[in-house]
Amino acid sequence: MALTYTETQQNVIQLPLDSRAFLEGPAGSGKTSAALARLERILQHVPGHEVLILVPQRSLGKPYYDYVKNNPDYRGSLPSILTLGGLAQRMTNLFWPLVAEQAGFRDPVRLPYFLSLETAQYCMSRIVDPKREQGLFNSVTIEKNRIYSQILDNLNKAAVVGFAIDEIAARLKADLNLEPSLAPALDQAQACALDFRRFCFDYNLMDYSLQIEVFFKHVWPLPHCRKYFETFYPHVFFDNIEEDVPAAHDLMQAWLPECKSALLIMDRQAGYRTFLGADPSNAEALKSVCDRQIIAQDTFKSLTGMVDFQIALTSCIRHEPSAAILPDLNPVLTLKDFHFYPEMLAGVADEIAGMIKNASVQAGEIVILAPYLSDALKFSLEQLLQNRNIHSYSSRPSRMYLDEPAVKCVLAFAKLAHPQWEMTVSHFELRDALMQTLPNLDVIRADLIAQTLYAPSTGLKSFDGVTNPQMQARITFAFGEKLEQIRAWLQTYASKDALPLDIFLSRLFGELLSQKGFGFFDRYEAGAHIAQLINAIKSFRQFLSVVFGMDEISTGIEFIRTVEAGLLPSAFLNRDEAPRDAVLIAPAHAFLMENRAVACQFWLDIGSLGWWERLNQPLTNPYILRRDWQPGTVWSYNQDFNANQEHMQRLVSGLLQRCEKHLYVYSVQTNERGSEQRGPLLQAFQTLRKRVFATQGGKDV
Amino acid sequence: MPIETNFIFSANSFQDYLDCPRRFELKYLLKQNWPAEESEPVLEFEHNAELGNRFHRMVHQYLNGVPQEILLASIQDAALHEWFANFHAFYSSRKFVQIFSEFSLRAVINQSPLVAVCDLIALTADGNLWILDWKTSAKKTRRENLNDRIQSILYPFIALECADRIFPDIRLQAENIHMAYLFVQHPADNLLTFDYSPDSHQQNRAFLTATIGEILSKEPGTFECTAEARRCRFCVYRSLCERGITAGNLAELEDASDLQDTLSNLDFDAQEEIAF
Numbered sequence A: 001m002a003l004t005y006t007e008t009q010q011n012v013i014q015l016p017l018d019s020r021a022f023l024e025g026p027a028g029s030g031k032t033s034a035a036l037a038r039l040e041r042i043l044q045h046v047p048g049h050e051v052l053i054l055v056p057q058r059s060l061g062k063p064y065y066d067y068v069k070n071n072p073d074y075r076g077s078l079p080s081i082l083t084l085g086g087l088a089q090r091m092t093n094l095f096w097p098l099v100a101e102q103a104g105f106r107d108p109v110r111l112p113y114f115l116s117l118e119t120a121q122y123c124m125s126r127i128v129d130p131k132r133e134q135g136l137f138n139s140v141t142i143e144k145n146r147i148y149s150q151i152l153d154n155l156n157k158a159a160v161v162g163f164a165i166d167e168i169a170a171r172l173k174a175d176l177n178l179e180p181s182l183a184p185a186l187d188q189a190q191a192c193a194l195d196f197r198r199f200c201f202d203y204n205l206m207d208y209s210l211q212i213e214v215f216f217k218h219v220w221p222l223p224h225c226r227k228y229f230e231t232f233y234p235h236v237f238f239d240n241i242e243e244d245v246p247a248a249h250d251l252m253q254a255w256l257p258e259c260k261s262a263l264l265i266m267d268r269q270a271g272y273r274t275f276l277g278a279d280p281s282n283a284e285a286l287k288s289v290c291d292r293q294i295i296a297q298d299t300f301k302s303l304t305g306m307v308d309f310q311i312a313l314t315s316c317i318r319h320e321p322s323a324a325i326l327p328d329l330n331p332v333l334t335l336k337d338f339h340f341y342p343e344m345l346a347g348v349a350d351e352i353a354g355m356i357k358n359a360s361v362q363a364g365e366i367v368i369l370a371p372y373l374s375d376a377l378k379f380s381l382e383q384l385l386q387n388r389n390i391h392s393y394s395s396r397p398s399r400m401y402l403d404e405p406a407v408k409c410v411l412a413f414a415k416l417a418h419p420q421w422e423m424t425v426s427h428f429e430l431r432d433a434l435m436q437t438l439p440n441l442d443v444i445r446a447d448l449i450a451q452t453l454y455a456p457s458t459g460l461k462s463f464d465g466v467t468n469p470q471m472q473a474r475i476t477f478a479f480g481e482k483l484e485q486i487r488a489w490l491q492t493y494a495s496k497d498a499l500p501l502d503i504f505l506s507r508l509f510g511e512l513l514s515q516k517g518f519g520f521f522d523r524y525e526a527g528a529h530i531a532q533l534i535n536a537i538k539s540f541r542q543f544l545s546v547v548f549g550m551d552e553i554s555t556g557i558e559f560i561r562t563v564e565a566g567l568l569p570s571a572f573l574n575r576d577e578a579p580r581d582a583v584l585i586a587p588a589h590a591f592l593m594e595n596r597a598v599a600c601q602f603w604l605d606i607g608s609l610g611w612w613e614r615l616n617q618p619l620t621n622p623y624i625l626r627r628d629w630q631p632g633t634v635w636s637y638n639q640d641f642n643a644n645q646e647h648m649q650r651l652v653s654g655l656l657q658r659c660e661k662h663l664y665v666y667s668v669q670t671n672e673r674g675s676e677q678r679g680p681l682l683q684a685f686q687t688l689r690k691r692v693f694a695t696q697g698g699k700d701v
Numbered sequence B: 001m002p003i004e005t006n007f008i009f010s011a012n013s014f015q016d017y018l019d020c021p022r023r024f025e026l027k028y029l030l031k032q033n034w035p036a037e038e039s040e041p042v043l044e045f046e047h048n049a050e051l052g053n054r055f056h057r058m059v060h061q062y063l064n065g066v067p068q069e070i071l072l073a074s075i076q077d078a079a080l081h082e083w084f085a086n087f088h089a090f091y092s093s094r095k096f097v098q099i100f101s102e103f104s105l106r107a108v109i110n111q112s113p114l115v116a117v118c119d120l121i122a123l124t125a126d127g128n129l130w131i132l133d134w135k136t137s138a139k140k141t142r143r144e145n146l147n148d149r150i151q152s153i154l155y156p157f158i159a160l161e162c163a164d165r166i167f168p169d170i171r172l173q174a175e176n177i178h179m180a181y182l183f184v185q186h187p188a189d190n191l192l193t194f195d196y197s198p199d200s201h202q203q204n205r206a207f208l209t210a211t212i213g214e215i216l217s218k219e220p221g222t223f224e225c226t227a228e229a230r231r232c233r234f235c236v237y238r239s240l241c242e243r244g245i246t247a248g249n250l251a252e253l254e255d256a257s258d259l260q261d262t263l264s265n266l267d268f269d270a271q272e273e274i275a276f
């Protein structure tokens, strides 16, 4: 079916091929659709490899990725769809030999190692932990992993905003809302940031901040890099520029005058990533390097009820008077209140099950949103939905796979096979592991085996050595035979040199546990969970051996130690495609970054302050670490309050613009932590309720 | 799960299908991660693959303008040094007017996308297009085995299908396309070249069309296991298919060159194919 375009969209599509245009408008005004049609036109005239599509976050590149992937006729070379970080890494990797020395790396002939969020945190722990042992950071009550991530965040902000990393503490001290006792911790965080930077130079490590710095200071000025841009990126699409950081805008400021064509796209009311350094006002300055400006106003989908609701709710958030007559909100809004958190979660699952059963909405058209998504919340919701035969997914990385019985099972066997680690396997651990390993083994028999054939000091004993025939019969010879196979496998392993943990687990899985007659034979899901674990261990092994020269065997123990300290490793599900018929469970911001509309949204626990205030981050502050921050000024309580208000209002508008049919808003009297919260979002809804009640003659929402 | 209409066929996925349809089903349709060992010794394989990666990266850097002497100064491994010297001797003997290193191309057959990730695409002044692939394996693959590899079919096919989109000012014919493999561990007699022709293009189109048609027409669960059971020694799914216990040893392949030459999953130089 041929798409029809509005006049504004047509203007964008038909722009001369050599134009640099700035397109702005609200969400849903068809900007990205116009950009895709423009891309199609460009690709008819230039080879794909000459097109750069720059987006602030991978998920925002999805429409472009889908366009190329699903275009049945497209042939030729392929456009690059990149984030600033991806671009910086690609270029730094390519031109590393030309810049490593001048950038200050101690061993410039060695390759750089690009740190992930997790490996960066691991390295930061090596800087911070010894200092904590000396008593530093004792005025900070947050858990240590959050200390690491906030120091890294400060470094990142310095790089993308463009200030020196030794200015961090001085800036942060301008926050009048901080406890005075925290001031020394800011100096300590500053010192750790500087130490971490030196550590990176010593070990050729590139965290995100250093990638950005090295790219801008050393790679971008190279003629080779310019030539690369001329060859590969003469045509630029830069979407959601308001969600990107000043460094990305700087790059485009520099490149746009030299490129052949550009289309920059800005969502007027967005800016949801300001806490990550996004700077909408800085983005706007890019107009100056464009030769034309187009404003998209038309909204495609008729969401009248939702628009009225959004206006009504916004006036409540702002404490402004409402319109004289409030519309009937029942068609678009359901408010429910629960006593306890689990009750609310069950209520969500029941409501969704009902909707799917009535075929009123498909699972893929539903999202469940919370301000933050803990592993526990995600897990509970997944279970509740699964019990109702509803598929769900979350794009958030998770440590939950470490709690999977299959994963615990193989780790228990790893400990059994390596007594030299001196990590005891409890009877319960062994019992659960055996139930995973031996099909149809019930808990009573598994317990009996663990009690009879196992002692932490001697390991797993032989079934054949059991002298009590009654005991053998209770365990059964069938299970006894399997136990002997396990023992024999472990003994053979023990008779040879130890293997790195990931290789040990692969072998254990392939040669024993996934063979016919054992528990993981054709258990796809268990296989996938163990694969996640093995991949995480393998990456960690390679990281430790390449960077720190650790021997491959010791990396396994280090992995377990690090996991137990709560640091590693999240499993990132490399999902390029969301599952088609599944409910998305996500933090509200993450959903906004998918930039897609759905039929129904569920907002959880709207009384939570998380909908309003930013996470408690005493060692960082996104508002002070901004480009437009004036040194010498202060960040007051009022500014903080207003920033929270503005943030919530943006968030709410962004979500409602992406809700096509119905919003379910759930509150709870006693939250996850057992306390009562009546945050500003709940208050806004209560005001709305009163207003509706008043104007509609007693009719409630 | 039936195959998606926009499934992207690549050299790896085709070769997996040709090696074993069941492996194709498990890997690409069911997307089943099965964490068993593929071959032994794992660390040796990792080391070889890492060296292969480093070589490809160095060549990519060189082709993007990083001077040879700077690259040579950064090599600490004698083998890499030698490989790079062999590569350089070959490359400097050629006169290319336009090159694209680590370059992805996409073509379409009956609405099914095909993708190729080429180590180098290079155009000569007389209008010949070379698709070059760097091989870091110690043994030179036999010509007849390489000829049968899907890469030798797919890459020239895609290159010709895309040629007008990459080089709009030149009219490339099948005769102008050359697919070549450079075995960089070898200082001499290290290039295997396959010339292309309109006939090869037609044959390749027919072969690819038929293979895609065959794959698309298969019902889930009907992808059969390979009849050549020795392949299973080098496949992660062997327990799932009840095709053995232990992984094959790389040393075994020394005596089975026909197998070694065609095992797509054990190619140190296999490019990671991008998601398009």
Ligand code: SF4
Pocket (backbone or CB within 6 Å): B019, B020, B021, B022, B023, B026, B225, B226, B231, B232, B235, B236, B237, B238, B239, B241, B243
């Ligand atoms: S084990 Fe053998 S039959 Fe099974 S997928 Fe692998 S190659 Fe095919």
